[in-house]
Amino acid sequence: MLPLRLDSILEGRRSQPHQLIEVLQDVQEQEGYISEEAMRAISNELGVPPMEVYRVASFYKAFSMQPRGKNVITMCMGTACHVRGAKLLLSQATGLLGVNSGETTDDGLFSIEQVNCLGTCALGPVVTENGACHHHMNPSKLRKLIKSIRRAGMEETSDE
Amino acid sequence: MSRDFTIKIKTVSELEAFRKRILNDLKKARVVLTLCGGTGCQASRSEAVSTAVKDELIKQGMDENVHVRVTGCHGFCEQGPLCVIEPGNTLYCNVLPDDAREIVTKTVRDGEVVERLLYTDPVSGKTIQTESEIPFYRAQDRQLLAQNRQVDPCSIEDYIAIGGYSALAKTLFEMAPKAVIREIEASCLRGRGGGGFPTGLKWAKCREAPSDEKYVICNADEGDPGAYMDRCVLEGNPHLVLEGMMIGAWAIGAREGIIYVRNEYPLAVKHTRIAVQQARDLGLLGEDILGSSWSFDVEISRGGGAFVCGESTALMASLEGKVGEPRPKDVHTVVDGLWHKPTTLNNVETWANVPSIILNGSARFASKGSNGSKGTKIFALTGHIKSTGLVEVAMGTPISKVLFDIGGGPANGIPIKAVQTGGPSGGCLPADKFYLPLDFDALAEAGSMMGSGGMVVMDEGTCMVDVAKYFLTFLQDESCGKCVPCRLGIDRMLEIITDITEGRGKSQQISLLEELGHTISQTALCGLGKTAANPVLSTLRYFRDEYEAHISKEECPAGVCEALITYEIDPEKCTYCGVCKLACPYEAIMGAKEEVHTIDLQLCQKCGICRSECKFEAVQIN
Ligand SMILES: Cc1cc2nc3c(=O)[nH]c(=O)nc-3n(C[C@H](O)[C@H](O)[C@H](O)COP(=O)(O)O)c2cc1C
Ligand code: FES
Numbered sequence: 146m147l148p149l150r151l152d153s154i155l156e157g158r159r160s161q162p163h164q165l166i167e168v169l170q171d172v173q174e175q176e177g178y179i180s181e182e183a184m185r186a187i188s189n190e191l192g193v194p195p196m197e198v199y200r201v202a203s204f205y206k207a208f209s210m211q212p213r214g215k216n217v218i219t220m221c222m223g224t225a226c227h228v229r230g231a232k233l234l235l236s237q238a239t240g241l242l243g244v245n246s247g248e249t250t251d252d253g254l255f256s257i258e259q260v261n262c263l264g265t266c267a268l269g270p271v272v273t274e275n276g277a278c279h280h281h282m283n284p285s286k287l288r289k290l291i292k293s294i295r296r297a298g299m300e301e302t303s304d305e
Numbered sequence: 306m307s308r309d310f311t312i313k314i315k316t317v318s319e320l321e322a323f324r325k326r327i328l329n330d331l332k333k334a335r336v337v338l339t340l341c342g343g344t345g346c347q348a349s350r351s352e353a354v355s356t357a358v359k360d361e362l363i364k365q366g367m368d369e370n371v372h373v374r375v376t377g378c379h380g381f382c383e384q385g386p387l388c389v390i391e392p393g394n395t396l397y398c399n400v401l402p403d404d405a406r407e408i409v410t411k412t413v414r415d416g417e418v419v420e421r422l423l424y425t426d427p428v429s430g431k432t433i434q435t436e437s438e439i440p441f442y443r444a445q446d447r448q449l450l451a452q453n454r455q456v457d458p459c460s461i462e463d464y465i466a467i468g469g470y471s472a473l474a475k476t477l478f479e480m481a482p483k484a485v486i487r488e489i490e491a492s493c494l495r496g497r498g499g500g501g502f503p504t505g506l507k508w509a510k511c512r513e514a515p516s517d518e519k520y521v522i523c524n525a526d527e528g529d530p531g532a533y534m535d536r537c538v539l540e541g542n543p544h545l546v547l548e549g550m551m552i553g554a555w556a557i558g559a560r561e562g563i564i565y566v567r568n569e570y571p572l573a574v575k576h577t578r579i580a581v582q583q584a585r586d587l588g589l590l591g592e593d594i595l596g597s598s599w600s601f602d603v604e605i606s607r608g609g610g611a612f613v614c615g616e617s618t619a620l621m622a623s624l625e626g627k628v629g630e631p632r633p634k635d636v637h638t639v640v641d642g643l644w645h646k647p648t649t650l651n652n653v654e655t656w657a658n659v660p661s662i663i664l665n666g667s668a669r670f671a672s673k674g675s676n677g678s679k680g681t682k683i684f685a686l687t688g689h690i691k692s693t694g695l696v697e698v699a700m701g702t703p704i705s706k707v708l709f710d711i712g713g714g715p716a717n718g719i720p721i722k723a724v725q726t727g728g729p730s731g732g733c734l735p736a737d738k739f740y741l742p743l744d745f746d747a748l749a750e751a752g753s754m755m756g757s758g759g760m761v762v763m764d765e766g767t768c769m770v771d772v773a774k775y776f777l778t779f780l781q782d783e784s785c786g787k788c789v790p791c792r793l794g795i796d797r798m799l800e801i802i803t804d805i806t807e808g809r810g811k812s813q814q815i816s817l818l819e820e821l822g823h824t825i826s827q828t829a830l831c832g833l834g835k836t837a838a839n840p841v842l843s844t845l846r847y848f849r850d851e852y853e854a855h856i857s858k859e860e861c862p863a864g865v866c867e868a869l870i871t872y873e874i875d876p877e878k879c880t881y882c883g884v885c886k887l888a889c890p891y892e893a894i895m896g897a898k899e900e901v902h903t904i905d906l907q908l909c910q911k912c913g914i915c916r917s918e919c920k921f922e923a924v925q926i927n
Contacts, residue, residue, distance in 0.1 A: 205609025223530030225687035236912035240890020267382035
């Protein structure tokens with residue numbers, strides 16, 4: 146029995162060390178991050194030493210080793226977005242939320258992340274919120290976005 | 306939308322019969338309404354538009370004879386969501402779900418044009434009705450991109466309808482592997498992934514390598530930030546890439562292919578998976594393809610988001626489930642590649658060019674382009690330019706034609722200062738080099754690179770030292786750290802550039818930067834390090850005065866480098882609107898209602914948000 150719901154991910158991939166990255170991708174997608182527990186399980190099931198699983202998981206940007214906030218705000222820092230003011234947006238987000246990129250707010254509501262390019266460069270600067278793309282961003286649009294998420298989050302907690 | 310195919314196509318004549326049937330079905334449609342559903346247009350809510358249009362057609366009872374096709378990217382992303390209606394080639398821009406009714410009633414039913422949805426030419430101020438008349442499209446030569454508008458990427462029928470898989474049929478039954486390679490060699494096709502290596506030569510070497518197991522790989526890692534041609538081709542026309550890979554595999558003798566695609570492109574991953582499944586279902590992938598007794602299959606692997614994994618040996622390490630570190634290429638990957646087997650790795654666009662070379666002949670392909678660079682190339686035109694998007698032109702087209710005829714010139718009325726090509730491995734070219742042709746050799750000679758086709762336009766408001774610093778920061782972060790010159794060299798260069806942008810630079814540091822740059826180029830292990838100094842060296846070559854101003858005058862001429870500027874509010878222009886105060890994340894702006902606002906320089910972090918928000922241009926840089 147696996148501690149996590151990894152069974153379906155590992156299906157057909159057991160004892161195949163070269164499937165490591167694909168498995169990590171799926172775990173990241175399903176769980177939102179790669180926990181130590183998941184790394185141990187993957188190591189056992191694929192037959193890859195735990196050290197190697199950790200090395201691979203920490204090498205690639207796609208994998209996060211910590212749980213992330215409920216809303217992941219991802220800032221594109223690619224060249225096309227950079228020349229159109231991506232830095233302003235990053236300052237706006239970090240300033241407003243009081244955390245740096247790669248960190249999560251204390252209430253667990255927001256994480257700020259960076260990405261090198263999302264492939265929507267023509268519409269830059271681009272910010273995604275849990276994968277949903279917001280294009281032609283500017284600081285005030287970003288402020289509104291963050292505020293509306295916050296409001297929705299508060300309503301949710303007061304509902305509970 | 307993957308479906309179960311009950312039929313299998315087992316011979317070439319069955320393929321032709323299948324094609325005929327699809328074409329007959331398509332003829333039944335009186336009107337074809339094409340909606341762009343690429344990543345860019347999806348970001349502008351194109352899905353809601355297509356749902357609204359389909360609903361409206363049903364409501365008005367016209368869904369029978371109107372064919373709605375949701376396609377991949379058309380390239381004119383800035384104007385999305387896009388909708389093209391045939392017959393008539395009418396193009397509607399920035400379409401909203403609420404427009405569906407008018408489009409269906411007026412254009413589809415009555416054949417009238419909805420004037421307000423047409424494209425307005427920014428130069429003449431006039432509206433333009435058809436796609437083919439718009440300067441952005443007119444000046445291009447869209448050999449690959451034009452197909453994106455003709456196919457639904459999730460429909461193998463659409464691809465077969467436009468002649469898909471006939472090049473494969475020709476290859477399998479009319480050409481020996483060596484003849485295929487000769488044809489590719491004769492076309493002078495060079496790799497579109499950045500290096501420009503002759504594709505035919507690569508295939509020939511891989512064919513010669515002795516082994517009964519070989520691989521073909523499609524490089525869809527597209528690590529260059531600011532470029533998205535590969536995404537668009539794979540996402541919009543995945544069967545074209547598959548067919549190219551199949552032809553290459555036949556030529557070199559491979560039975561397995563892998564598409565290594567960037568995980569940041571979820572739509573490309575999805576469409577590629579569907580395409581592979583559909584090809585398998587129809588029997589175009591798998592055993593005994595078209596009755597040729599040749600077998601081939603393709604797998605899809607998602608990248609882990611490391612720039613260095615676009616490099617051939619790092620990519621192969623990553624496919625083996627390992628850390629993406631490059632290895633020395635004393636023996637080339639065409640001999641010793643994935644799992645130590647001969648492997649042919651080509652870029653998405655390279656593979657996409659193959660089917661038409663086989664079908665229409667190398668001479669037709671080679672009739673376009675310049676001396677050393679044949680065919681067309683797709684560029685991602687972004688940054689400070691009016692019409693951003695994907696642009697396909699014959700190689701050798703002057704940069705200026707792309708920037709001004711196609712791109713429409715600067716976006717905000719501020720003159721263009723430079724264009725960056727080749728991404729982190731490339732360089733910045735100044736305005737007086739815009740006459741240069743876009744070909745591999747001319748760009749390399751000028752100190753930049755064709756790269757994979759990114760073209761980031763920068764206007765006078767951009768600081769070139771800051772741009773160099775941006776790329777070094779990127780490369781420092783992305784260097785795998787395996788070899789010393791790259792790991793320490795980039796670090797050291799970044800340290801110097803940071804000194805310069807923060808006013809601590811010394812004039813002798815410029816020559817030190819150049820020396821370091823040349824040393825890294827000569828000694829680094831892989832292409833990442835070998836080209837890492839290009840952004841610095843090219844800006845030093847063309848924009849040295851900006852470096853000097855930072856050093857001797859402690860000034861950033863473009864007003865970008867934070868340490869060298871201060872922000873101030875012009876009391877004459879301030880209208881006390883309070884927007885800047887509200888916007889400042891650091892609470893550095895003071896001022897009551899009806900009072901001129903001021904910036905507390907102690908608290909100011911110089912992020913520049915106040916300046917970008919002020920509608921009265923009251924925030925100034927000193
Ligand atoms: C650091 C680095 C990153 C690269 N990234 C890519 C990439 O994202 N896509 C690509 O096609 N080629 C990339 N390349 C080039 C590949 O190594 C290789 O030359 C290319 O995929 C071969 O295909 P082609 O001959 O069709 O261009 C990169 C090279 C280096 C050194
Ligand atoms: S640079 Fe931001 S999406 Fe490509």
